[in-house]
Structure formats: structure tokens, C-alpha cells
Amino acid sequence: MRNRLFIVLFALLLTASSCASRKKTVAPAPPQSFEWLTANLSIQAEGNGMAYNDLSGQLRMRKDSIVWVSVTATMGVEVLRAKISNDSIWILNRLEKTYLAEHVDSLDQQIGPLFGLRLPFAQFMLLDNIEGIPPVENQTVGWNQYDYYTGEIKVKLKYSNIKLDQPTTFPLKITNKMERIQLPMKQ
Numbered sequence: 001m002r003n004r005l006f007i008v009l010f011a012l013l014l015t016a017s018s019c020a021s022r023k024k025t026v027a028p029a030p031p032q033s034f035e036w037l038t039a040n041l042s043i044q045a046e047g048n049g050m051a052y053n054d055l056s057g058q059l060r061m062r063k064d065s066i067v068w069v070s071v072t073a074t075m076g077v078e079v080l081r082a083k084i085s086n087d088s089i090w091i092l093n094r095l096e097k098t099y100l101a102e103h104v105d106s107l108d109q110q111i112g113p114l115f116g117l118r119l120p121f122a123q124f125m126l127l128d129n130i131e132g133i134p135p136v137e138n139q140t141v142g143w144n145q146y147d148y149y150t151g152e153i154k155v156k157l158k159y160s161n162i163k164l165d166q167p168t169t170f171p172l173k174i175t176n177k178m179e180r181i182q183l184p185m186k187q
Contacts, residue, residue: 010158034134037061038168040161047153055079057157059167063132067122070169083172084122090172093181099174100181126157135159 043055052073058168059070064086070081081092089107091100101109124130128141135141142156 032133034164035063036165037134037168038163042158044156048151058171066170082171084119086119097178098181101180111153134164135162137162
């Protein structure tokens with residue numbers, strides 16, 4: 001059940017103008033598309049009787065290809081790292097020294113479909129739009145999800161330091177000190 005909460009919690013995770021010499025200058029419209037996105041995140045999450053208001057994170061994304069998220073608690077300690085591609089999911093729980101590395105079809109067979117762990121849905125939730133329009137500085141995205149086992153989960157992300165179309169890497173290192181999560185088969 002704790003691993004399910006971990007997976008569900010993850011599956012869950014604006015113009016300025018100036019007057020110089022009587023002429024108005026309007027800030028350019030934000031880009032409507034991108035291939036690469038990196039951004040810092042301020043994260044608030046609550047659920048299962050607990051609240052986390054002091055989390056930060058980093059998001060890296062290649063549109064329609066991969067999403068990578070790193071979540072850090074106070075004092076700069078990384079607690080979670082996740083990567084979702086079109087066919088696979090990797091989640092590292094640094095606190096419990098566990099990891100999940102599965103093909104999405106295998107997850108469907110083991111625990112049933114979790115749409116939040118699919119790349120298109122993850123990108124939709126993180127960008128807060130189905131068109132794939134990138135976020136703007138200080139944009140806040142939030143959602144609520146109800147899960148039978150864990151109850152209601154609320155997540156709010158605030159974007160900063162957004163960079164578009166700068167290729168990046170997606171590091172994910174599983175060590176021999178980590179234990180693989182064994183998911184129960186669905187009934």
C-alpha cells in the first residue's frame with residue numbers, strides 16, 4: 001500500500017508593459033511550442049494526512065519523448081527521481097532506497113492501468129494543457145486526485161527559471177544499495 005501511495009503521489013506530480021516615451025511596448029507572447037523544456041519547481045503536496053510545503057524540484061522534458069523529475073526536500077536532499085518515457089517508467093525513492101523500473105505494459109498487467117504514469121498524461125498534467133504549450137515564469141499548476149487506497153492527494157507546482165529548446169540529459173542511477181519494488185499482482 002505504501003508503494004501504491006508512492007506511485008499515485010507521483011502520478012499526480014502570467015504580460016508586462018512599460019512606458020518609455022509615450023509608446024507602449026508589449027512583451028512578446030510566450031512560445032506556443034517547444035521540443036526541450038527545463039524548469040525549477042516549487043512543490044506543495046498533501047495527502048494521506050500529511051502535508052509537504054517545502055519541496056522543490058527540477059523538471060526536464062523532451063516533448064512527446066520523455067519526462068524527468070527530481071524532487072528535493074529542505075536542505076537540498078533529493079527524495080525522489082522519476083523518468084517516464086513512451087514505454088517505460090523508472091522511479092527512485094531515495095528515502096527508502098527503493099526503485100521501480102517497469103515497462104508500462106507490465107505495470108498494466110500487475111496493478112491495472114495508471115494513466116498518470118503514461119507519458120502523454122504526465123505531460124498534460126505537468127503543462128496543464130493538452131496542446132503542449134510550455135509554462136511561463138511563475139505559472140502555477142495544480143490538481144487533485146482521489147485514490148481508493150490513499151484518499152485525496154493534492155499537488156501544486158510553481159514554475160521558475162524556465163528554459164526552452166536547450167537539449168539536456170536525463171540522469172538516473174540505480175545503485176546496488178537500492179532494493180527493487182515488487183508490486184503485487186492485481187486481483
